[in-house]
Amino acid sequence: MVISVSCILSRRVLNSFDKSYLLRISSCKMSVKVGDTIPNIDLFEDNPTNKVNLAELAKGKKLILFAVPGAFTPGCSKTHLPGYLKKADDLKSKGVSEIVCVAVNDPFVMAAWGKDQNTKGKIRMLADPSAALAKKFGLTVDVPPLGGTRSKRYSMVVDDGKITSLQVEPDGTGLSCSLVESIKL
Template sequence: MNKIGLFTFTSKLLKNSSSNTSPVVQRLLQTSTINMVKVGDNVPNVDLFEDLPTNKVNLADLAKGKKIIVFAVPGAFTPGCSKTHLPGYVSKADELKKQGIAEIVCVSVNDPFVMGAWAKDQGTTGKVKLLADPSAALAKALDLTVDIAPLGGIRSKRYSMVVEDGKITSLQVEPDGTGLSCSLADKIKL
């Protein structure tokens, strides 16, 4: 059972629990929480990869002393990601950088070779850095995973965030994890 499922299950148990439920059990049920990242948290110290498995980029190091945007997509070369999400950030990159953004980073649970090919296909050089999260380490650290069987299983939910000197100052997670609404470039909250 995933954490949201556990939270829902726990909530139902609390609503249906009688007054003779043990105080210890009631306390355990009430302390079940969702660990999803939130505004104010530090960005995880996770290694991602650019173009090659030997090109490590540590996200915490990348964010030190800068204001960056990090957004995640469920998969490279997928329709919504290739036609809307990534192109939106590519087209707004210059405008966002004029507003103080030092780096725009797109992350996906793919291998570095796929992300490198997608970067070339989308013309992101100098605008958006594409980083691979091959084992979903970042998605798991943020507690923003989603299981999409047709894409191979565990992927990242679609989200966008602003990180200032390593601290998350803005976070928009798509309500269904994959839609295209609040995480788009024109919705980013600087």
């Protein structure tokens, strides 16, 4: 079994504060890495009938994909998403075709969050309602107050379907290395 350094660090930090939290971690086995190809997984935009295949979306483009534990949550709404929104034009001027935000929420919630944050034309808000993408990447975290299994917070650059840069928050939910300022184009 491969355990990422960030998971080991998270376990040590969490162990010193709250041993019961270790029982709530769904997966510390991060299977995604730089050089991997984006999986052929359908996400949803605006409603359950509007499927967006992530592998198809990434073909021939440079994307920034970032994931958050949940729409409308404080860290996501006040810091994470607004940072990408503020720098969207700058990132696109540097060759980024699309910026994609993913969360384990239903597509209606993601659409409402995008409307609330005024992301139209700048950031695509894609729902991963069953955590299929988070599970495929090995980046799930169990957060009972948010409803259970969620995605760890991360960001990546994808160039023509290949992951070229990946930043995963050491504790899965914090706000440090996955912010827009850490993107490595």
